Amino acid sequence: MTRTRKALFFTALLGALALPTTSSQAATGTDTVTPQHGIAMHGEPKYPKGFSHFDYVNPDAPKGGTLKLSVYANGYDSFNPFDIKGIAAAGITTYLYDTLLESSADEPFSEYGLIAESVETPEDRSYVVFNLRKEARFQDGQPITAEDVKFTFETLVNKGHPFYRNYYADVADVVVEGPRRIRFDFKESTNRELPLILGQMPILPAHYWKDREFGKNGLTPPVGSGPYRISDFEAGRSITYERVKDYWAKDLGVRKGRFNFDHIRYDYYSDDNVALEAFKAGNFDFRLESSAKNWATAYTGPKFDNGSIVKESIEHHRPAGMQGFAFNTRRSVFSDPMVRRALAYAFDFEWANENLFYDQYTRTDSYFENSELASSGLPTGRELEILEPFRKQLPDEVFTQEYTPPSTDGPQGLRQNLRKALELLRSAGYAIKDGKMVNKETGEPLAFEMLLFQKSFERVVLPFKKNLARLGIDMSLRVVDSNQYVQRVRNFDFDMIVQTIPESDSPGNEQREYWYSFNANVTGSRNYMGVNNPVVDKLVDMIIQAPSRQELVYRVRALDRVLLHGYYVIPQWHLTSDRVAYWNKLERPKVTPKNGFDLNNWWIKP
Structure with a gap:
């Protein structure tokens, strides 16, 4: 529902008297x-x-x-x-x-x-x-x-x-x-x-x-310039917008056919399961479903059978970005890339997809998944030319090994992966002592906290925790409310979180916010993992300066390779469609753009 999927934040301006100059x-x-x-x-x-x-x-x-x-x-x-x-x-x-x-x-x-x-x-x-x-x-x-x-x-x-x-x-x-x-x-x-x-x-x-x-200004409704104004609110619980009937831009080509509802009301729910039941009871009109289990099991009943509620997967062709278990590399426990790489072998995506997700997902193996910007294979041609000046500053694997997230497909499955994890941890200076994975020099156990705000995600994390325990690694789990979660993430007060890093078809200045070394310790920045790498900084600059679309593609793929081999996240999964359900009073355009559906283009049937 955002105005544009590239812009995640915005700025303001005011207006006009004289005629504009023409050149x-x-x-x-x-x-x-x-x-x-x-x-x-x-x-x-x-x-x-x-x-x-x-x-x-x-x-x-x-x-x-x-x-x-x-x-x-x-x-x-x-x-x-x-x-x-x-x-x-x-x-x-x-x-x-x-x-x-x-x-x-x-x-x-x-x-x-x-x-x-x-x-x-x-x-x-x-x-x-x-x-x-x-x-x-x-x-x-x-x-x-x-x-x-x-x-x-x-x-x-x-x-x-x-x-x-x-x-x-x-x-x-x-x-x-x-x-x-x-x-x-x-x-x-x-x-x-x-x-x-x-x-x-x-x-x-x-x-x-x-x-x-x-x-x-707190909760004083501000003056805006857009298609809606705040008409009513209950602090922290709901907010209602009303359409500006004399909206100055309503007949412009960029606005025609959009923002069609007279009122838009948001109600806040602290429990997503309660919200789902409220939707099915008719308390609100539209739901974008994030849970594979809910999608497979909860959207059933007479109201779905008789068409009162429409359940639909709407295909999109936008970059899926990266969703994964994100390491806070500012913490000493995750400062070593080899340790981060090792932990990825304890996450069994194939088991989770079959047993938890009803085989709905595809494994993610790029920060620019589902787009031409995603890297694949080994670097060749122009991509290799871009990376070559940085060869001495990069791991050899960037040039010699295709990045693929660990898989448990095959006869030995998870057991083979855990053996690989042990091998990597030993190389990183760890050993098993009294059933615990400890640093051989300091004696410190390898332990960390997973921070969540969605209780429903526990079912994904607990099998991961169990696999880590087989390696002697203690992962504790803490679920906090959404406001506390936001504050802790803003201050990088976490060991590991589940994080989505969205991407657009045209990466640019926002990449500084994600990856620049300068932002690694800036409160509120989106460099969640604390990436601090001069090669990444230079590649981001090159992306921003790309003179053509094709050159942009090559430069983004080069950055993708370096990030993947930095092991900053354990990649999870993605969908190439949006799972939505809505009451049949809503209607949407026949054409869905490549970026996917946008509720601001929908309307209520007369």
């Missing part, structure tokens, strides 16, 4: 840049100027009704999703704030004008200019101006989540060139993605925040 001078002062209605990461955008709607929406979808949804979490305490403090309410960024540009869901990475009517950037992408629409306005009627955009950028970078400082790190200067015209100059001209990620910035109203402290 700007490039950094050399000689080249004229023509304003464009859209921009693609590589090549040209798919949709022409003045397009009426995206191909995957129904432009005639009726408006009306209430969409009721659930959130599995222990409440919320903030309406500010841009600040690291607190837990923001569901839906805030999607519904309250518009962005300069809007991504399409059927291209690798293209964006089209939303608040910005047009965008100007030279061939080297050394700067970008956004020309704002004169009709763009906030929900209190105030126009969105270039000053709002500048205010948003500076607020997010200086007061927002640390993510923004990394995401926008290559911006050198922000210049308001007119009431509706703003220019961003860049430190380097090799970051082709920067104009697009600035386009994803959610714009905040400078006038609203003038007399308020950014991180302390």
Whole structure:
């Protein structure tokens, strides 16, 4: 339900009086840049100027009704999703704030004008200019101006989540060139993605925040610019959004056929099993199922038989990313890659898939699974050329062994895997003493804690724990509430967690947040595993600077290989479809884009 699967955070701007200029001078002062209605990461955008709607929406979808949804979490305490403090309410960024540009869901990475009517950037992408629409306005009627955009950028970078400082790190200067015209100059001209990620910035109203402290507005409903406003809420328990009937952008091609519900309500549930039963009782309308067991056994009964509730697997072609048991390499117990590699042999995916998951999943063996960006085999050709300068800094296995997660297929199954784990642990300086795996030098036992917030995941972890015990390794299990879990992860206060690292078809600046050494100890960063590797840093820089789509693919595959052979996670599994169930009052477009379904394109049957 996110606005775009690439942008996980956002920024804000405000709006406009004078007519936008139609061209700007490039950094050399000689080249004229023509304003464009859209921009693609590589090549040209798919949709022409003045397009009426995206191909995957129904432009005639009726408006009306209430969409009721659930959130599995222990409440919320903030309406500010841009600040690291607190837990923001569901839906805030999607519904309250518009962005300069809007991504399409059927291209690798293209964006089209939303608040910005047009965008100007030279061939080297050394700067970008956004020309704002004169009709763009906030929900209190105030126009969105270039000053709002500048205010948003500076607020997010200086007061927002640390993510923004990394995401926008290559911006050198922000210049308001007119009431509706703003220019961003860049430190380097090799970051082709920067104009697009600035386009994803959610714009905040400078006038609203003038007399308020950014991180302390709590549960005061803010002024936004998007298709919905907050109409009602019960602190920590529910929140309801109402559609803005005179929404300024409702007839734009990027909005036509979208945001069709009059009201959207989220109710919070602290127990997912309770939420499932509430869904089947009609307390909310739609459910995205994450449990294979539930999908196989719980979606049955008269309401499914008579069609009152629709159960459907909707295929997608987006990168699956990586879900796995993530090691916190900041902890001494996981500082050695050989130890991390050894522990992977104790996870029996094949048994879990057959006995727990009803054979619904496929094993993941890439951080960019289900896409052309995933590495395979041994590096050859251009991929090998990219990796060759780093040969002395990388394990030999990057060049000589194809990465495959341990498998228990075969006659000896898990027993053979545990023997391999023992061999690796001995090489890492461990030995069995009194039935426990201990460090031969220090005598410290090999023990750690698995931190969870989903109690349902215990059934996956307990067999893993049992296998580790056969190696003399003690894994304790702690389940905490969602709010405590978020705080502990933000502060890297864990040994191991189950973590999903999402990826898009066009990796770029967000890779710094995942892998950069600089972020290994920045509170709140998404470098969960504490990756601190100069080769990874350089490969991330190369990805950001990729001059073409094909070169991007080669560079991402090279990074994938290095990460896999770093053994930062024990890969789990993925699906190439979304398991959804919904009451039949909902209807969806006939066309599903490659990124998968989006509830914001659905509607309620008249």
